[in-house]
Amino acid sequence: MPDSHITYSQDNLTQAVLDRIAPDTDPRLAEIMRSLLGHAHAFVREVQLKPGEWERAIAFLVEMGRFCDDKRNEWIMLSDVTGVTMLVDAIAHASHEDVTETTVLGPFHRENPPLLGNGDNLSPGLEGETLELRVTVADAEGRPIEGAQVDIWHANGEGGYDSQIGDGERHMMRGRFTTGADGLVQCWTINPSSYPVPHDGPMGRVLASMGRSPMRPAHVHFWLKAPGYRDLITHIFADGDAYLHDDAVFGVKASLVCDLEARRRAGESDHLVLEYEFRLPRV
Numbered sequence: 209m210p211d212s213h214i215t216y217s218q219d220n221l222t223q224a225v226l227d228r229i230a231p232d233t234d235p236r237l238a239e240i241m242r243s244l245l246g247h248a249h250a251f252v253r254e255v256q257l258k259p260g261e262w263e264r265a266i267a268f269l270v271e272m273g274r275f276c277d278d279k280r281n282e283w284i285m286l287s288d289v290t291g292v293t294m295l296v297d298a299i300a301h302a303s304h305e306d307v308t309e310t311t312v313l314g315p316f317h318r319e320n321p322p323l324l325g326n327g328d329n330l331s332p333g334l335e336g337e338t339l340e341l342r343v344t345v346a347d348a349e350g351r352p353i354e355g356a357q358v359d360i361w362h363a364n365g366e367g368g369y370d371s372q373i374g375d376g377e378r379h380m381m382r383g384r385f386t387t388g389a390d391g392l393v394q395c396w397t398i399n400p401s402s403y404p405v406p407h408d409g410p411m412g413r414v415l416a417s418m419g420r421s422p423m424r425p426a427h428v429h430f431w432l433k434a435p436g437y438r439d440l441i442t443h444i445f446a447d448g449d450a451y452l453h454d455d456a457v458f459g460v461k462a463s464l465v466c467d468l469e470a471r472r473r474a475g476e477s478d479h480l481v482l483e484y485e486f487r488l489p490r491v
């Protein structure tokens with residue numbers, strides 16, 4: 209009699225796969241793989257996945273990889289629009305009322321941005337409505353942090369990032385600052401608009417298939433680093449934007465919404481001003 213255990217069925221296949229995880233596998237990796245494989249098998253069982261659907265899924269994964277290069281990461285966008293990025297973020301950075309909330313990094317951060325100083329312009333020669341950025345970097349008690357590295361980047365008034373316009377090589381609407389003793393970064397730029405996440409690839413088809421909008425509300429990105437403090441990756445959103453309640457990547461948090469018109473409405477400025485105090489948690 210042949211050994212019946214060499215035949216894998218719906219009933220014993222999942223356990224057989226889990227049993228192949230070697231006892232000396234890294235404990236955290238083993239924990240992740242056990243859960244991932246268990247959920248993947250449960251998903252296939254639940255929807256009774258058909259062979260043709262499985263083939264389409266494999267073709268989709270191949271296409272996703274082919275869409276990626278050094279300026280575009282289709283995987284990050286898929287993670288963003290499915291809410292996975294914000295779920296990971298929420299677990300890693302449980303909200304604390306004394307420090308600034310975090311949100312997605314997004315696919316448009318670039319290494320080695322222009323090094324700028326206070327009073328500089330992020331967008332020289334570009335057309336758009338003037339926006340003044342006036343942000344400070346502080347600890348949880350509001351004491352200024354000196355020597356913090358502040359990366360700033362954003363889209364233009366048509367919703368395009370520098371990597372999406374022109375030859376895609378020139379750095380625009382982005383810069384890196386280092387805070388002085390007062391923790392202040394002050395610079396000039398143009399007002400960004402809301403924009404669609406790039407949806408001309410496989411990730412865009414996922415959105416369209418679910419009848420979802422690709423739009424994100426207008427925002428400015430910040431990545432703050434300071435010795436002794438946790439990195440802070442976040443955005444500041446423009447109050448009043450039509451997409452604040454329908455962000456394609458679920459990245460909006462009420463504490464990150466800023467009224468850019470407040471100073472102008474009060475007669476204290478003739479242009480838009482983004483004013484914000486970032487508070488960083490200690491490591």
Ligand SMILES: [Fe+2]
Binds near residue numbers: 314363427429
């Ligand atoms: Fe963005």
